[in-house]
Amino acid sequence: EPPYHIVTPVMHLSRQDVSRTFQEKLGAPPTDSAEELTMIARRQLRQDFLTADMGVTGANFAVAETGQIALTENEGNIRLTFSLPRIHVAVVGIEKLVPRVADLALFWPMLAHSGTGQAITGTCSLVGGPRRDGEPDGPEEFHVVLLDNGRTxxxxxxxxxxxxxxxxxxxxxxxxxxxxxxxxxxxxxxxxxxxxxxxxxxxxxxxxxxxxxxxxxxxxxxxxxxxxxxxxxxxxxxxxxxxAGGWQRLAFKFWAWTVQDPLRYRWAGKFLRCAGPFAKLWTDTREWPAAPAQSFRDWWQKQNPHPNPLPYTARERGLKKISSPPSLGGEDQGEGESRSS
Ligand code: SF4
The missing domain is CATH 1.10.1060.10 (Alpha-helical ferredoxin)
Incomplete structure (x- = not known):
């Protein structure tokens, strides 16, 4: 199955799930112990690493200054992947490039800290080419595939x-x-x-x-x-x-036009309270909660009859009775404020 998380791909599986898979695929005995499960995986994978002809890795970073790729992990499986098989292929997104090796002093701890809460991961590797004469391990061939795939x-x-x-x-x-x-x-x-x-x-x-x-x-x-x-x-x-398609833009323009005017907003609320049966696209996959008998605005009006004699709709449109403006507190006070500011 595909990864569940970009850092911890099988975090959704319990020890029991892993044990069941090992029983089915490897004929391993059932166990609830994380240590025993690790040893079963280790025995199986070690053999696979030793017999594989080619190992494929990604890269956490690629260093432009030296042409190396930087890999960081806790399990050691990446190190086995690039050091035991005869060929190592690294598939690297072009956005992984950093200018200098020194930049890893920032990025490696940053990745470990945000990814797994560690100061630094258990294993950090820099790979810069195939095995050289006299070296005991490493691949005979090393290939880096720089992947664009929409990144540019x-x-x-x-x-x-x-x-x-x-x-x-x-x-x-x-x-x-x-x-x-x-x-x-x-x-x-x-x-x-x-x-x-x-x-x-x-x-x-x-x-x-x-x-x-x-x-x-x-x-x-x-x-x-x-x-x-x-x-x-x-x-x-x-x-x-x-x-957003044309109809979505139109719908949001209409929505913006509606909510900018209290009267339009009020009538839209009235319409929506009885629109449930017509909103089939929405109600096919979601519930349409039953609307209350009256809106909050109507309820508020009943609780607080407004003393303003203007008709309800006119008040909503922001019309006010003209009254004398509040006093600013006199000329002296105004000058005093001006001076202090
Ligand atoms: S670097 Fe930022 S955007 Fe990328 S995985 Fe971490 S938190 Fe998410």
Whole structure:
């Protein structure tokens, strides 16, 4: 199954789930112990690493100064992937480039801190080429595939290009109330959660992924935790703007026109209270709560009969009885305020 989270891909599985899979696929005995489960995985994977002809990794960063890729992990599986097989292929998004090795002194701890709450991850590796003469391990061939896949399109978008600053720490996923409720598989994307909803429409096409930016309450928790200060919730809003069709724009213009006038707003409320049966598109997938018998405004009017003799609708339109303006407190006081300011 696809990853559930960009940092911890099987966080949705319990020890019992893992044990069941090991029983089915590997014929392993049932166990509830994390240590025993780890040893079962280790025995199986070690053999796979030793016999694999090619290892494929990503990269957390790519260093332009030295041509190296930087990899960070806690499990050691990435190090086995690039050091044991004969060929190592690294698939690297072009946004992963950093100018200098020294920049890793900032980015590696930042990624570990925001991703897993560590000062630094257990293993950090810099890979700069195939095995050299005299070296005991490492691949015979080393290939780096620089992946664009829509990234230059996003780079060309001045309003949203800072989404490429993302270091894939996953902090915005952990903070997002929508991700925490629906989980990573509901998005059906490689990158899930708030940042996935920002970049996927750019990487894979707006038409097919226009629904993603709506998987957000726009609460801004994602932007608050982001270590590289991407205004994720604003980009989600921008994505909604980018994909809004003609009828949506028209509907929102009509809505804005309606709520700007108290009388129109009042009549819209009256209409909506009896519009339930006609809102089929909405009620097919959602409940339409029963409307109260009277609106809050009507209730308030009954509780507080207004002394203003103007008709109700005229008052709503902002007409007032003309009365003398309140005193400003006299000329002397005004001069005094002016002096003190
Ligand atoms: S958008 Fe920010 S918080 Fe979310 S994964 Fe990227 S760097 Fe981390």
């Amino acid at each position: 399109r996003l780079l060309a978008d001045v309003a949203q290009r800072d989404a490429l600053h993302c270091i894939r720490c996953g902090a915005c996923l952990n903070a997002c109330p929508v991700y925490r409720t629906i989980g990573g598989h509901a998005y059906h994307t490689t990158y899930m959660g708030p940042i996935g909803c920002v970049i996927t429409p750019h990487l894979r096409g707006r038409d097919d992924w226009a629904h993603l930016p709506y998987a957000s309450s726009l609460c801004g928790a994602c932007a608050e935790v982001c270590p590289v200060n991407i205004p994720v919730h604003r980009h989600l809003l921008q994505n909604r703007r980018n994909t």
